[in-house]
Amino acid sequence: MKDFKQIIAEEIEKATDIKSEQILSNIGVPKDASNGDYAFPCFSLAKELKKSPVAIAEEIKQKIEQGLENNKEISEVNAVNGFLNFKLNKNYIAKEVVEEFEKEKQHFGAGKLEKVQNIVIDYSAPNIAKPFHIGHLRSTVIGQALYNIYKFLGYNVTSINHLGDYGTQFGKLIEGYKRWGTEYDIENNPIDELTKIYIRINNLCKEDESVLEECRNNFKKLEDGDEYCTTLWKKFRDLSLKEFNKVYDVLGIKFDSLNGEAFYSDKMPEIINILEKAGKLEESEGAKVVKLGEEMPPCLIIKSNGSTTYATRDLAAIKYRAETYDFDKAIYVTSYEQILHFKQVFETAKYLGLAPKYTNGLVHVPFGMVLSKDGKMSTREGKIIKLEDLLNEAIEKSRKVIENKNPNLENKEEVAKKVGIGAVIFNDLANSRIKDELFDWDTMLNFNGETGPYVQYTTVRAKSVLEKAGYQPDIKDVNIEKMNDIDSQKIINQLYNFNNILKSVTEKEEPSILARYLIDLAQNFSSFYNNCHIITEDKELQNARLYITYMVKTVLEKGLNLLGIQVPEKM
Numbered sequence: 094m095k096d097f098k099q100i101i102a103e104e105i106e107k108a109t110d111i112k113s114e115q116i117l118s119n120i121g122v123p124k125d126a127s128n129g130d131y132a133f134p135c136f137s138l139a140k141e142l143k144k145s146p147v148a149i150a151e152e153i154k155q156k157i158e159q160g161l162e163n164n165k166e167i168s169e170v171n172a173v174n175g176f177l178n179f180k181l182n183k184n185y186i187a188k189e190v191v192e193e194f195e196k197e198k199q200h201f202g203a204g205k206l207e208k209v210q211n212i213v214i215d216y217s218a219p220n221i222a223k224p225f226h227i228g229h230l231r232s233t234v235i236g237q238a239l240y241n242i243y244k245f246l247g248y249n250v251t252s253i254n255h256l257g258d259y260g261t262q263f264g265k266l267i268e269g270y271k272r273w274g275t276e277y278d279i280e281n282n283p284i285d286e287l288t289k290i291y292i293r294i295n296n297l298c299k300e301d302e303s304v305l306e307e308c309r310n311n312f313k314k315l316e317d318g319d320e321y322c323t324t325l326w327k328k329f330r331d332l333s334l335k336e337f338n339k340v341y342d343v344l345g346i347k348f349d350s351l352n353g354e355a356f357y358s359d360k361m362p363e364i365i366n367i368l369e370k371a372g373k374l375e376e377s378e379g380a381k382v383v384k385l386g387e388e389m390p391p392c393l394i395i396k397s398n399g400s401t402t403y404a405t406r407d408l409a410a411i412k413y414r415a416e417t418y419d420f421d422k423a424i425y426v427t428s429y430e431q432i433l434h435f436k437q438v439f440e441t442a443k444y445l446g447l448a449p450k451y452t453n454g455l456v457h458v459p460f461g462m463v464l465s466k467d468g469k470m471s472t473r474e475g476k477i478i479k480l481e482d483l484l485n486e487a488i489e490k491s492r493k494v495i496e497n498k499n500p501n502l503e504n505k506e507e508v509a510k511k512v513g514i515g516a517v518i519f520n521d522l523a524n525s526r527i528k529d530e531l532f533d534w535d536t537m538l539n540f541n542g543e544t545g546p547y548v549q550y551t552t553v554r555a556k557s558v559l560e561k562a563g564y565q566p567d568i569k570d571v572n573i574e575k576m577n578d579i580d581s582q583k584i585i586n587q588l589y590n591f592n593n594i595l596k597s598v599t600e601k602e603e604p605s606i607l608a609r610y611l612i613d614l615a616q617n618f619s620s621f622y623n624n625c626h627i628i629t630e631d632k633e634l635q636n637a638r639l640y641i642t643y644m645v646k647t648v649l650e651k652g653l654n655l656l657g658i659q660v661p662e663k664m
Contacts, residue, residue, distance in 0.1 A: 094189065094204075096593040097586065100166050101131055101179055108156035111138065126579050129171065129178035130586060136175055146175030153177055181586065187576045190588050194644050195568045199651065201644075202591035206247045210421035213251045213414050214240050217346075218427075220257030221333045221353070222266055222287040225340055227478040228428075231460045234518050234657060235526055236426040237346050238604040239458070241655045242595055251418055255410065256353025258330055261400075262291065264312030267325050268304065269294030283332035316358060326355075340480050343514060345657060357409035361401050364408045364445065365394060373444045383441045392437040407438045408445065415451040422454045424602065429459035429527065458602045461529035463521075487513035487538075491546075494538050499664065508661040512546050513538075515658040519545025522656055523608040543612045545658060548649060551615035553664045555646035558627055564639045575637035580621040587614050588644055595655075604656060611652045618645045 098120045102113035116133065123132045135146040135153070142149055150172035157170050169180040194201045216236020219225045236252070243250045269290040270279075277286040298305040315322040334351070341347065365381075368374040373383045379397035393402050414423055425435060435457035443452050491513035495505055502508060520537040521530055523544075540546045576585060587610070594610045597603075627638045650660050 094193065094589055094592055095166070096590060097131060097166065097181065099593075100164075101133065104157050104160075104164070104167065105133060105153060105177070107160075108153045109138065109142065111141065123178065126583075128173070128176075129169070129180045130582075131179045131181075133177040133179075134175065135177060147172075150175050150177050181582075183577050183582055183585075184573055186589055187573045187582075187585050190585050190644070191568065191571055191573065191640065194588070194647075199647070201588075201647065202595055202651065203245055203247060204592040204596070209247060209249055211249045211251070211419050212243050213253060213418050213420045213423045214243070214426065215253045215255050215410075215424065216240075216426035217348075218255045218257060218353075219333075219337055222262075222284065222291065222329050223257070223333075224284055224288065224477045225337050225480050227463055227480055227483055230463060230480055230483070230517075231521055231526070231530065232426045232428070233344065233346065233480075234521050235458065235460055235604060236424075237344070237657045238522055238607075238655065239424065239426070239599070239602060241657065242598050242604070242607065245655055246595055246599065248599075251349045251420075252347075253350040253352065253414075254348040256330075256334075256351060256355075258326075259354035259358060259406070261309060261312050263315060263326055263329070264308040264310070265294045265298065266291055266329060267311040267315070267322055268308045270325060279329075279332060283329075284336050287329060287333070336481075340484065343481075343484050343510075344518070345659070352410075354403075354406050357406045357413065360409040360413060361405050364405060364412065365401075367445055368394065368441075371444045371446075373441075383444065385437060385440050389437060389440065390433070392441045394441075403434065404438050404441065407435075408442060411438070411442050411451070411455065412445055412447065415447050420451065420454055422456055423451075424456045424458055426458045426460070429461060432457065432459050456602065458526070460526040463532055464529045465532050484514060484517065487517045489513070490534055491516060491538055494540070494546075495664070498540070502663060504662075508664060511659045511661045512549060512664070515545040515549055515653070515660075517545075518657050519548070519608060519653075522604045523612070525605050526603060540664075545653075546664075548611050548615045548653060549658070549660050550664050551618055552646055552649040552653065552660050553662070554622065555618060555642050555649065556662070558622075558642050559639065559646065562628060562635075562639055564643065566640060566643050568640075570633075570636040571640045572633045572637055575634045576641065578625065580617070580624050581638070581641055583617045584614070584621055584641055584645060587617060588648060591648055591652075607652055608656060611649060611656075614645065614649060614652075618642075618649075621645075 098117055099113065101120055102116040105111070105116050106113040119137045120131055120133050123129055135149040138149050139146050144152075154170050154172040154177060157167075161167060161170070165185050166182055167179055168182040171178045197203065214236055217229055217233040219229050240250055240252045266287060273290060273293065277290055279286045294304070294308070298308060311322055315326055365374065368383060374381050374394060375384055377391065380393060381395040382391035382393050384391045392404050394405050395401060411423065414420055427435070439452070439455045439457070442455060488510050492505065492509035495502060495509055495512065516537045520532070524530060536542060537544055538546060540550050576582065591610075594607060598606045621641070625638060627635065627642060629635045629638075653660055
């Protein structure tokens with residue numbers, strides 16, 4: 094199904110020879126439905142066409158009208174005060190939506206890809222032996238939403254958790270564990286206890302240079318495959334992952350690959366060798382860098398002390414992923430603080446001898462910080478906010494809201510979990526990712542606002558209507574002409590665009606497009622629910638409205654699932 098805006102833009106292009114891309118962004122939905130389904134202001138063309146908007150609107154209208162009999166989607170176009178108002182062919186669109194839905198059911202909106210592509214998504218990436226904190230929230234939920242949506246659309250997708258499991262800090266941890274390991278219960282409380290060991294050994298390193306040297310030696314031994322150091326590193330990694338998985342299990346996330354930084358330690362010499370042979374590695378104050386022109390700082394490959402960098406490991410990862418996954422697109426979901434880093438890495442990757450397909454397919458998806466009402470939310474009284482604690486708090490707060498709203502509700506614990514976790518995820522995804530996220534419990538747990546609980550509640554309400562009616566969907570009972578009222582048509586138009594919404598998410602790597610769509614669909618269903626009698630004596634009308642309810646319920650639930658959110662049976 095084509096996007097309505099695209100259809101209108103192409104009609105205007107035919108009439109004016111102005112490219113549809115230029116027109117597209119100015120097409121909107123009139124506030125007053127009597128003015129049509131879509132409107133285009135001709136003021137935007139006045140300068141280019143050197144005519145008044147009123148004259149332009151009239152001319153375009155006449156040209157489009159000549160071909161309307163061949164246009165299935167548009168039934169009418171009117172020129173009003175310099176605007177072009179378009180009315181859609183209600184029966185045609187309703188028929189298209191209903192038939193497509195009947196055919197696809199749970200796959201409605203997936204569409205058909207012209208070519209299946211390989212997509213690699215790198216997200217979450219907590220550091221081993223360090224708390225999994227709120228700073229990882231955005232990368233985790235944005236990355237997972239993109240993974241779900243790409244997969245639903247038919248792409249071959251690989252999710253990668255590029256764990257922070259490499260570096261001199263492990264030399265310090267090994268040394269600290271050698272000295273004081275028996276004092277700390279890392280088996281039962283690994284992250285907190287390992288953090289204590291790290292802080293203690295780090296402080297000792299500041300006092301005693303010889304201890305720091307021992308830590309460096311430990312890391313060198315680890316790199317060389319020393320059995321004792323490797324065994325300890327694996328122990329720290331396994332225990333950390335066990336803790337991280339508690340969070341991933343709550344969020345319903347599993348990764349296809351857990352290859353972290355350490356995985357690429359034996360692959361970095363090849364990267365350095367390739368860059369040297371290409372004549373791109375240059376000395377700079379004892380370090381080795383790749384110069385990237387006047388507008389970008391050089392990419393640091395080897396530090397003056399001979400150690401590698403994040404960039405070296407990221408370059409090794411690009412080469413490995415190109416060879417292993419044959420990716421068409423490799424997406425990196427990290428904070429906007431890393432924009433320069435990835436610009437440097439992606440530019441340097443052009444010198445690795447990879448096919449242009451791979452270097453052209455590298456995409457950085459940056460996002461803003463998580464903020465509280467009082468500012469930055471990375472710390473609270475000097476303490477890190479653990480993601481596990483935050484999610485538990487969300488469940489507890491939603492439990493209290495549910496207890497207040499519906500004290501007799503069955504399975505309150507399960508509902509509280511789905512609502513609380515859903516509220517946190519939706520709050521993160523509902524706004525443009527590049528903007529800082531405002532974290533406000535009262536707002537995000539509001540059942541009446543533009544929130545996850547509101548969309549969940551609307552989905553449950555639609556389910557309830559179907560259950561009370563004992564409805565068994567059957568397309569043979571659906572009379573398309575009974576879907577012509579304004580409220581029904583708003584919903585039908587939205588359902589028609591579901592696939593276009595999902596494609597737009599992948600084109601812009603922007604899950605908020607889907608989140609906003611779900612809010613709009615939920616709001617339109619609420620209007621439909623309040624303005625239209627769904628259960629009526631007119632059985633044809635009732636069946637039509639129940640089928641609309643059935644489609645809305647399915648799309649809302651599917652959309653929430655794609656964002657990583659579960660829907661309770663009752664609320």
